[in-house]
Amino acid sequence: MQEKNVGTWNCLIDGYMRPGNVEVAESLFDEMPVKDIISWTSMIRGYSRNKRYREAISVFYK
Numbered sequence: 001m002q003e004k005n006v007g008t009w010n011c012l013i014d015g016y017m018r019p020g021n022v023e024v025a026e027s028l029f030d031e032m033p034v035k036d037i038i039s040w041t042s043m044i045r046g047y048s049r050n051k052r053y054r055e056a057i058s059v060f061y062k
Contacts, residue, residue: 010038017046 004012009032016025029035029043040059047056 006032006034006036006039010036010042013039013042014046017042017049020050022046022050022052 009028013025013028016022016028025043025046029039032039040062043059044056047053047059
């Protein structure tokens, strides 16, 4: 199977965060071999959208 590039991972994370599938997005984020600024921002924004502010701040500090 072909490895996903970072852009594909980011799209998947954002796609799962938007409707509130936070656990799936977290799992994908944890599996990512390489993370960029968009990856981190997608998690922070996703947590904030889903009113999970502590998690958003935690990811921000990482």
